[in-house]
Amino acid sequence: MKAINALNIDVNEKVNVNDTEDMTLYEFARWTSLLRGIELIEGKARQLKINLEDDKTWIKPLALQKYIDEETPSVVAEVKVLIDNEEE
Numbered sequence: 001m002k003a004i005n006a007l008n009i010d011v012n013e014k015v016n017v018n019d020t021e022d023m024t025l026y027e028f029a030r031w032t033s034l035l036r037g038i039e040l041i042e043g044k045a046r047q048l049k050i051n052l053e054d055d056k057t058w059i060k061p062l063a064l065q066k067y068i069d070e071e072t073p074s075v076v077a078e079v080k081v082l083i084d085n086e087e088e
Contacts, residue, residue: 009080025083029075033068036075040067 011026023031041064045052052058 009076011076013080013083015079015083025076025079026072029072029079030068032075032079033071034064036071037064037067 009025011024011029013025014022015025015028016022017028041058042052045058050058
């Protein structure tokens with residue numbers, strides 16, 4: 001059973017991104033996970049003094065995909081809590 005199903009959250013719920021854009025909760029969580037992954041990579045590169053513009057060995061699409069897959073359920077839950085708190 002997937003974690004999202006266990007949380008009993010409707011991932012097809014629409015999330016208002018801005019005044020003109022909507023996406024599903026699942027899509028929003030995936031994009032958020034991608035951005036968090038990139039921020040994590042940038043932070044680690046800064047710590048190790050690696051210039052990401054010059055050094056392309058950091059590009060690991062499968063590792064980033066795995067990170068997104070693992071983070072998506074927790075981001076779905078986080079966003080759902082934020083949405084519910086906003087509605088109250």
